[in-house]
Amino acid sequence: MHLTRRALLTGASLIALSSTALARTYIGGVPWEPEAANPPQVFDPSARFFTSGERDFVTAAVDRLIPEDEFASASQAGVVTFLENQLSGAYGRGDIYYMHAPFSRGEPSQGYQERAPAILYRQAIADIAARLQADKNKTFQELSEEEQDQFLLDLSNGDVELEHVDAKTFFDTFWQDTQLGFFGDPVHGGNRDMVSWRMVGFPGARYDYRPYIDHNGRELNFEPISVAGAISQGGKS
Amino acid sequence: MSKKLPRRDVVIVGFGWTGAIMAEQLTAEGLDVVALERGVWRDTSTDYAVTNAQDEVRYRYRDELFEVLSRESLTFRNNTSQDALPMRMLGSFLPGTNVGGSGVHWNGQTWRFLPSDFQARTHNEERYGPLPEDMTVQDWGITYDELEPYYTQFEDICGIAGKAGNLNGEIQEGGNPFEGRRSSEYPNPPMEMVLAPKLFAKAASELGHNPFPGPSANMSQPYTNPLGVQLGPCTYCGFCEKYACGNYSKATAATTILPVLMRRDNFELRTQAMVLRVLKTGDGRMADGVEYITPEGEVYHQPADIVILAAYITHNVHLMLVSDIGEPYDPRSGEGVVGKNYAYQVTSGVSVFFDKDVHINPYVGAGALGMVIDEFNGDNFDHTGLGFIGGGYIATWQTNGRPMETHRVPEGTPKFGAGWKQAVRDNYNHSLGIGTHGAVMSYRGNYLDLDPTYKDAYGRPLMRMTFDFGDNEMKMSNFLTDRAVEIARAMNGREIRVARRTRPYSIVPYQSTHNTGGTIMGDNPRDSVINKYQQSWDLPNLFLTGAGAFPQNAGYNPTGTVGALAYHTANAIRTQYLRSPGPLVQA
Numbered sequence: 001m002h003l004t005r006r007a008l009l010t011g012a013s014l015i016a017l018s019s020t021a022l023a024r025t026y027i028g029g030v031p032w033e034p035e036a037a038n039p040p041q042v043f044d045p046s047a048r049f050f051t052s053g054e055r056d057f058v059t060a061a062v063d064r065l066i067p068e069d070e071f072a073s074a075s076q077a078g079v080v081t082f083l084e085n086q087l088s089g090a091y092g093r094g095d096i097y098y099m100h101a102p103f104s105r106g107e108p109s110q111g112y113q114e115r116a117p118a119i120l121y122r123q124a125i126a127d128i129a130a131r132l133q134a135d136k137n138k139t140f141q142e143l144s145e146e147e148q149d150q151f152l153l154d155l156s157n158g159d160v161e162l163e164h165v166d167a168k169t170f171f172d173t174f175w176q177d178t179q180l181g182f183f184g185d186p187v188h189g190g191n192r193d194m195v196s197w198r199m200v201g202f203p204g205a206r207y208d209y210r211p212y213i214d215h216n217g218r219e220l221n222f223e224p225i226s227v228a229g230a231i232s233q234g235g236k237s
Numbered sequence: 238m239s240k241k242l243p244r245r246d247v248v249i250v251g252f253g254w255t256g257a258i259m260a261e262q263l264t265a266e267g268l269d270v271v272a273l274e275r276g277v278w279r280d281t282s283t284d285y286a287v288t289n290a291q292d293e294v295r296y297r298y299r300d301e302l303f304e305v306l307s308r309e310s311l312t313f314r315n316n317t318s319q320d321a322l323p324m325r326m327l328g329s330f331l332p333g334t335n336v337g338g339s340g341v342h343w344n345g346q347t348w349r350f351l352p353s354d355f356q357a358r359t360h361n362e363e364r365y366g367p368l369p370e371d372m373t374v375q376d377w378g379i380t381y382d383e384l385e386p387y388y389t390q391f392e393d394i395c396g397i398a399g400k401a402g403n404l405n406g407e408i409q410e411g412g413n414p415f416e417g418r419r420s421s422e423y424p425n426p427p428m429e430m431v432l433a434p435k436l437f438a439k440a441a442s443e444l445g446h447n448p449f450p451g452p453s454a455n456m457s458q459p460y461t462n463p464l465g466v467q468l469g470p471c472t473y474c475g476f477c478e479k480y481a482c483g484n485y486s487k488a489t490a491a492t493t494i495l496p497v498l499m500r501r502d503n504f505e506l507r508t509q510a511m512v513l514r515v516l517k518t519g520d521g522r523m524a525d526g527v528e529y530i531t532p533e534g535e536v537y538h539q540p541a542d543i544v545i546l547a548a549y550i551t552h553n554v555h556l557m558l559v560s561d562i563g564e565p566y567d568p569r570s571g572e573g574v575v576g577k578n579y580a581y582q583v584t585s586g587v588s589v590f591f592d593k594d595v596h597i598n599p600y601v602g603a604g605a606l607g608m609v610i611d612e613f614n615g616d617n618f619d620h621t622g623l624g625f626i627g628g629g630y631i632a633t634w635q636t637n638g639r640p641m642e643t644h645r646v647p648e649g650t651p652k653f654g655a656g657w658k659q660a661v662r663d664n665y666n667h668s669l670g671i672g673t674h675g676a677v678m679s680y681r682g683n684y685l686d687l688d689p690t691y692k693d694a695y696g697r698p699l700m701r702m703t704f705d706f707g708d709n710e711m712k713m714s715n716f717l718t719d720r721a722v723e724i725a726r727a728m729n730g731r732e733i734r735v736a737r738r739t740r741p742y743s744i745v746p747y748q749s750t751h752n753t754g755g756t757i758m759g760d761n762p763r764d765s766v767i768n769k770y771q772q773s774w775d776l777p778n779l780f781l782t783g784a785g786a787f788p789q790n791a792g793y794n795p796t797g798t799v800g801a802l803a804y805h806t807a808n809a810i811r812t813q814y815l816r817s818p819g820p821l822v823q824a
Binding site: 217 | 277278280282283284285286287288289290291292293294295298299300305306307310313314315319320321322323324325326328429430431432470472473474475476483484495496499500501502504505506507508509510531594595596597598600601638639640641644652653654655658659661662665666690691692741742743744745
């Protein structure tokens, strides 16, 4: 039940006390307990959201968005694994987003108006397959690279009519998530071996650059490091 | 049915920057203070370790430090002809939650407004004639000189690094020559600059401007503040805004105030206490405390002699509206005050691209590491014939090289694919940004009220935001952008790319967490919600802190002024209100 102030003041230099109600009341000190760090959650390599057909589309599409060159493509860098993790978790469910009805499209300036990202992806991928089947009698993977790029560009401009979802909203979400998998810390499943960081020259989760403040435009050549603690092995991109 | 708790001297709603300031000041006066925070306890050593903090996915893009919209959000539209729709994901602004509030993840750019900003209507009308009919700009009811000691107090608590440009009326070499009179130098010397802001300063100087180091809440050296709390020197890790500092190098409530406040026996913090409304006494003339709900669904009534709303501005305004305090603003009649004069910040940018032998190394950065010019802010320049009032600063802040958020590509780069990838690779380490940071005036049609359709998790109507940039802002922002382009060209890079602000205002791309207004201050209850002591005109034991007080927004980041106003209010409660509880300004 409720705690009086007097009861809480007794004996404590303070404290996150054990019962849930007590743990939320703080008096008389800065709460601290040992081994209470809040480290990142490491991705689950076995996490699955996509069906095998969905995964084929996603793999083909992310590799047109970020294709292979001297550096890995999106899928080679683990972006599909990243997406599987994201969409099967809190992000996919939209746990922290406002997801109450009624839903309505509105103006672009009013932002995302679709259901939770997992629903958006699943529906958009099905709608895209149906659209391509109707228009070209092909899957996305069966299109030429040029046709795939054109289709993605049309999606990005909202020039593709999808049955249930807004094409541009899906593209914007998919493209942002793809980049996030590519550039984000490898602890989340993408950016394998910190490939994107080595590509651009970002040192990752270092935290003290004081010796380099006066770099004056010279190249610094750090090996990147992840919040998971791993240092890049260099080697093949 | 709520359970009534024992009465306290003071209840504070929201435990961010101003909640901590008010609690520290009022417990020092001997008052018995309880703070209610909707989020959870968070502290540097346990939650923001230097080995974990630099994670774009977790913090910037999955919102770990930001407010949770599934519990409460707002709806948005550009004008009254549209239907407002819910902000389903965060975008344009990123209010915080948990202990420390938005102050945990700020950059630390800590400004004073200009003396003329506080007399925005009087000053501009005297110099340029009547303002447009739909522009509802007001004087603040407080002057820069009245606030000056409290700006100093906040800067000393934070350990702001900077160089004074006006010390007791004497213009100082190397500082901002346009700033108001300062009674003392900054508590810390300016941060040591990296290449990009130096390039900006050199180009700006060549054009005849007066560049100076931006005032920074990132420590330029070890610092012990007036409460005896120690901060460490900034390590330029490049994870400030949208992140918590793992290094005790950024001034926040946790790094400047809480180590002292939390030890005081006359202070109590309750977390996961979501305040639903302010309660009024039976006669409706005083606040009788607040009602809050726990995660288990238990509802409590916390009575208090003084109620301080220190939530983020959108929530302070929402609490006033759902608690039926004061008259809601009506844009048709112009009557009412609660929700009036919502404003924001208008920003734009210019990127400069260099050849590959110039390594900008953008990741060697800090939130408030930058060089700035103030020639085109406020009324620092003659606006005759320009068609707008106000202005903003122009700066190169080297805040970060976080590769998801900051990968500049030149004009003509494909949206995606091989060409995009090559352009990112070629330009990431060889480009910098110049930003403009402009004022937003207040207008009859920009306001906050309650949404007729959407509800929060507690069954309350969401707040509805109706906002767009005005002609004044577009002209002003274009003018600032033109000046930024001149500086960009003078940097003699390979090429530049200009990103002007366009209309309509969009709630999608991040711009700034500089929302203002809705509980504005003024010198009379007909056109303001609070007096200059941030005291409600309606309920004299109710005080509201935060940027909701701004009658319009100036061309600077708001936190310095928010902090100064909080200390000014705390001083008034300590020295005047407690002796004679009641209105501090007679209506």
